[in-house]
Amino acid sequence: MATIKEIAELAHVSIGTVDRVLHNRGRVSSDTKRKVEKIIKELDYKPNLLARQLKLSRDYTFGVLMPELHQDSKYWERPALGIYKAKRELESQKINIKFFHFNRYSEASFIEKSNRLLNDHLDGLLITPILIKPARELIHKIPEDIPYVFFDSDIPDSNRLTFIGQDPYRSGMLAAKLMRLMTMTDGSIAIIRILPEDYHIDQRIEGFLHYYRENDGKKNIQIYEWKEQRDLSSLDIISQKILDEQSDLQGIFVTNALTYLIASFLEKHHTERHIRIIGYDLIDKNVDYLRSGMIDFLINQFSIDQGYQGIYSLFKHLALKQKVDDTIMMPINIVMNENIDYYYYSTDDLGR
């Protein structure tokens, strides 16, 4: 690889001049500029990123605004794991991370934490804008020169550096396809819709229904709503209601990480028929039921990777000054008993 020094020698100038040309810092005559640029092209010069980073390395502090880790059955531990992983990997580059955890069912909490975030003079932000209204207000208050990344949810018409997530509509279609394969005979399907309203969950349901509309329009599909934040045990009531109402129930589509609760209920109150379960996310309890066969499929969001990519995008933009893709879509991953080992890592080593 060509270096700045070689370019300087060939152009009969000093490395300072080459640097000025490379970075358009002026103070170079147009003649020498042209000469240097020609040689840069001829040698196909690419800066040595190691040297650049070594030289430029300075402390960066990133702020992470995300739900409390224990919420959604500890779902949020997984992106946090990825964030720590990125931090460890970038250790040499002096990356600091500050967490701001909000209660995902309280706008007040989101607002309070986002104000703290704003007052902390951070170099980059990683945000989960699941509470859309206060999140919209937040982005207006973020100084223009501070890059921010969304993960899990998106606000497309914002100035975000990038969004990292999964297409929930597509994943719903995929769930429907798998469900249909497992339940080709007559019978009904139940969908558990978790409240309060959530873009992701709604899109998953839309996708699911879309697939059935296109491929099996006559199928009896019932949606049951459940207010999660009240009390986990209240799901048992809904489950019982489903069993009572749908005597020919074949499968249940659970639209978030609480899938294991349904599995647990069915295990206890097991019925004649084998009721199929498809759900989301590789949290510990879901994985247990997948292994035991109570849950048939889980859709993996690559939550760990989402956190990792979030921090890495900020780093790439700020420290490496490299281009970051506008959107980073995570693959929709089908996990079952036979391939779970290759996807699941316990969150035990979260703290480092």
Add this chain to the structure above:
Amino acid sequence: MATIKEIAELAHVSIGTVDRVLHNRGRVSSDTKRKVEKIIKELDYKPNLLARQLKLSRDYTFGVLMPELHQDSKYWERPALGIYKAKRELESQKINIKFFHFNRYSEASFIEKSNRLLNDHLDGLLITPILIKPARELIHKIPEDIPYVFFDSDIPDSNRLTFIGQDPYRSGMLAAKLMRLMTMTDGSIAIIRILPEDYHIDQRIEGFLHYYRENDGKKNIQIYEWKEQRDLSSLDIISQKILDEQSDLQGIFVTNALTYLIASFLEKHHTERHIRIIGYDLIDKNVDYLRSGMIDFLINQFSIDQGYQGIYSLFKHLALKQKVDDTIMMPINIVMNENIDYYYYSTDDLGR
């Protein structure tokens, strides 16, 4: 992060001494050694990898011994793509790569190319040992100080740095599970066994049969053999034979990347029943038939990533002097129409 300089100051020694302690290069009194080591621990010193690499960077040339790219329906283009990707990413580190392509159906070709590989004084080797016998002979001739990595296939009792691949037995089980889901009613299943004998293909079949034995022992499953290298069109004869012999055929499991040939045949000679197809690998033609619905599932081997990880492992070991895992297992990935977009990248940009 602590630096060598800081340690030196705190220990009242020079950075040279700290370096000697860190690398056990002797010429340090046991007193100062202890003193320095204490401070190293206290500060939890971790070397700055950027600086290390920058300093140590030297040219590495890796040799890749793999089948000709066009073989197996251009399957081998995909790992090659990953190899180029790694090369591009490690550009700053002066990595050169030399390819040695052999005819995967000729031992003579393998032997000839591996001799060339050995005579080329390379710093590390990336090898596909699909021809086991000559590969075993090759590893005896590799100088002890030259690390080599296997990908795609493995020879476990060798001195390889690592192996990168997928568990074929498991993937066969997974294929069987999906096949069973799609064909719950009475009927038979055909397996296409591609010859000459191949460890991967045999394991896939074993896994497939194992799953059915455990879950549906009475299922009628027939294995049809086909000598691939002769002539692609001869597969039509086999296909016709399957249709003739299995009047109640429900599905076909194709054990390698040639899945599209079966799909193409069934498209032309389409039958009353919908015959399900499960196969391997995201090569272009397979993806087309997956999109059109002729192929139901493809199992993805992450072939691109295999190439990438292969080069990266060599680099990690030689340049970064970091530990490399003994085995790198690729996840077994289920790809269908609904999620193909997140896995498939065309090989068009192969050459750079």
Add this chain to the structure above:
DNA sequence: ATTTATGGCGTTAACGTTACCGCATCGATC
């Protein structure tokens, strides 16, 4: 005619690590 900008360039000190060079000191050897 002298000062004051400003353009055009070279020089240099870092970033953190590595490894070579060389200067002392000291005991052993002839």
Add this chain to the structure above:
DNA sequence: GATCGATGCGGTAACGTTAACGCCATAAAT
């Protein structure tokens, strides 16, 4: 007591990049 080797250590150049600094011209302003 001069020579030698070994031991213990400090100093320093280099990896490639960046950006501040400073010097010399020439042009503009007083």
